Amino acid sequence: MRQWFAHGLRGRRSGIVLLLVLLALWEFSARLEWLPAMSWPRMSAVAATLGQLIASGELLSELGASLWRMALGYALGVLLGVIVGVLMGSFRAIYNLLEPITEILRPIPSPAYVPIAILFLGIDDEMKIFMIAFSAFFPVLLNTYSGVRAVDPVLLQTAKTFGVRGARLVRQVVLPAAAPYIFTGMRVSLAVALIVMVISEMVAASNGIGYFVLAAQRGFKVREMFAGVITLAAVGYGLNWLFLLIEQRVLAWHHGYSAQHRD
Amino acid sequence: MSAAAYIELSGVKKTWNAQGRLTTALAGIDLVIEKGAFVSIVGPSGCGKSTLLQIMAGLVPSSDGLVRLHGQPVREPPRDMIYVFQQYTRSLFPWKNVQRNVAYGLESRGGLSAADIAERTAQTIAKVKLQGFENHYPWQLSGGMQQRVAIARALACAPDVLLMDEPFSSVDALTRVGLQQLLLDLWQSLGLTVIFVTHDVDEAIYLSTRVVALSRPPAHVGLDLTIALDHPRDAILTREHVHYLDYRHRLLAQLFADEGIASGAVHS
Numbered sequence: 001m002r003q004w005f006a007h008g009l010r011g012r013r014s015g016i017v018l019l020l021v022l023l024a025l026w027e028f029s030a031r032l033e034w035l036p037a038m039s040w041p042r043m044s045a046v047a048a049t050l051g052q053l054i055a056s057g058e059l060l061s062e063l064g065a066s067l068w069r070m071a072l073g074y075a076l077g078v079l080l081g082v083i084v085g086v087l088m089g090s091f092r093a094i095y096n097l098l099e100p101i102t103e104i105l106r107p108i109p110s111p112a113y114v115p116i117a118i119l120f121l122g123i124d125d126e127m128k129i130f131m132i133a134f135s136a137f138f139p140v141l142l143n144t145y146s147g148v149r150a151v152d153p154v155l156l157q158t159a160k161t162f163g164v165r166g167a168r169l170v171r172q173v174v175l176p177a178a179a180p181y182i183f184t185g186m187r188v189s190l191a192v193a194l195i196v197m198v199i200s201e202m203v204a205a206s207n208g209i210g211y212f213v214l215a216a217q218r219g220f221k222v223r224e225m226f227a228g229v230i231t232l233a234a235v236g237y238g239l240n241w242l243f244l245l246i247e248q249r250v251l252a253w254h255h256g257y258s259a260q261h262r263d
Numbered sequence: 264m265s266a267a268a269y270i271e272l273s274g275v276k277k278t279w280n281a282q283g284r285l286t287t288a289l290a291g292i293d294l295v296i297e298k299g300a301f302v303s304i305v306g307p308s309g310c311g312k313s314t315l316l317q318i319m320a321g322l323v324p325s326s327d328g329l330v331r332l333h334g335q336p337v338r339e340p341p342r343d344m345i346y347v348f349q350q351y352t353r354s355l356f357p358w359k360n361v362q363r364n365v366a367y368g369l370e371s372r373g374g375l376s377a378a379d380i381a382e383r384t385a386q387t388i389a390k391v392k393l394q395g396f397e398n399h400y401p402w403q404l405s406g407g408m409q410q411r412v413a414i415a416r417a418l419a420c421a422p423d424v425l426l427m428d429e430p431f432s433s434v435d436a437l438t439r440v441g442l443q444q445l446l447l448d449l450w451q452s453l454g455l456t457v458i459f460v461t462h463d464v465d466e467a468i469y470l471s472t473r474v475v476a477l478s479r480p481p482a483h484v485g486l487d488l489t490i491a492l493d494h495p496r497d498a499i500l501t502r503e504h505v506h507y508l509d510y511r512h513r514l515l516a517q518l519f520a521d522e523g524i525a526s527g528a529v530h531s
């Protein structure tokens with residue numbers, strides 16, 4: 001993915017050609033009715049519907065509702081993951097206390113929690129934000145913990161000899177040193193959070209892009225459904241792109257540092 | 264505690280435990296260091312020089328015995344002491360450029376305005392001859408340059424006590440002479456107390472008011488020499504002084520005998 005980024009459009013010419021070929025195949029297969037037209041509309045028709053949905057503002061308002069919940073849940077999950085990860089990495093007692101429970105909760109697929117979450121939090125925003133935060137939490141927690149454990153003790157002692165300890169030590173040394181790990185966790189969490197956002201909206205919601213896709217399918221509005229899925233693909237791609245952009249800036253030192261230490 | 268005692272080590276022992284394997288590095292070190300002294304510690308590789316310095320810095324607990332500074336037991340790094348790591352590469356913050364690394368020590372002390380910090384940082388960077396590299400990151404510098412960044416970061420703070428672990432090991436001979444001069448100037452003008460670990464006997468005598476030679480591990484003080492040569496020292500003439508040669512002879516004789524190296528040395 002990072003290579004894609006570095007090479008820009010030039011390096012992926014063949015990949016883009018394949019994409020265009022597949023889109024053309026979609027168009028022709030629909031025109032020639034290889035699949036029932038009821039469930040396989042033409043690409044051009046879907047594109048037109050997508051254009052209308054964007055122009056009417058309907059799609060953007062659904063998307064806005066979804067992204068707002070996702071941003072809130074993701075931020076909450078990442079924040080808590082970093083805090084608990086730093087605590088577990090810094091204090092043996094806290095690690096011993098929390099490690100067993102995280103090991104039990106972590107492998108359960110997040111969607112399995114949705115029914116429980118509905119029971120306690122209802123079907124409104126609270127439930128969805130909780131679910132997104134909950135699923136974003138674990139990858140960040142585990143990676144932060146590993147990152148904190150991997151901080152070079154010489155770096156910590158250097159700060160100590162300058163009289164830096166406690167919260168300042170965490171802020172000035174532990175967090176920057178563990179940042180490459182934390183970002184790895186955040187990247188995994190981003191993908192998971194998107195999935196959980198869609199699922200929670202499909203299970204119980206009255207708005208949001210996940211709800212939109214499911215409602216379109218139930219209402220036999222197949223073109224709308226496909227337009228929704230395409231929107232989700234674009235959102236996923238865009239979020240990942242934004243994430244990499246931020247990561248490249250924040251971790252510029254790390255990319256230079258590891259390039260230097262690779263040979 | 265005697266009147267002159269500033270740093271006092273009494274019966275300092277250290278046994279390391281590496282995955283159940285016990286290594287006694289220090290067998291029991293007693294030292295009394297007066298304020299303003301420049302003490303070098305020499306000894307064979309692995310004898311416990313770094314261990315001893317880290318215990319003095321409050322970075323590593325001793326297994327037995329006590330270090331006192333101003334009569335106060337040292338249990339964690341004291342504010343007045345700064346330790347310069349032998350592992351200089353790992354001791355620099357890779358996410359900070361040279362300027363920010365050097366300023367880090369000053370910033371962490373507090374009580375200085377941003378303008379003061381910037382000024383002192385620039386001055387110290389100039390002293391270690393790193394002007395023009397302020398915006399470089401440590402991993403973009405050579406080993407010797409990184410070592411100078413680490414030295415500058417400590418010197419900028421002008422602490423009462425400077426503990427330096429082989430700080431000039433990776434710089435070329437000429438730069439080394441320059442840095443030695445810089446350290447001696449600061450030591451004299453600021454009245455610092457310096458404890459300096461080196462395995463270079465010549466460097467130890469040239470810089471110090473006192474040289475302590477540790478024996479092979481488990482280490483004890485093998486030889487404790489007061490260097491009665493006038494300061495300021497001269498990069499060429501001091502090394503030709505008869506007393507200098509005598510100190511050198513005695514220290515080398517001690518270290519070689521300890522290593523079992525045969526030589527023409529006569530014990531004096």
Ligand SMILES: Nc1ncnc2c1ncn2[C@@H]1O[C@H](COP(=O)(O)OP(=O)(O)OP(=O)(O)O)[C@@H](O)[C@H]1O
Pocket residue numbers: 279280281286288306307308309310311312313314315349462
């Ligand atoms: N963190 C540690 N854990 C376990 N053993 C250690 C540790 N640090 C040092 N030792 C051991 O203590 C002994 C002394 O090490 P130390 O680094 O103090 O030697 P030194 O005199 O500084 O050597 P050099 O001149 O090579 O730097 C060695 O046997 C070393 O293996």
Ligand SMILES: [Mg+2]
Pocket residue numbers: 312313314349428
């Ligand atoms: Mg050492």
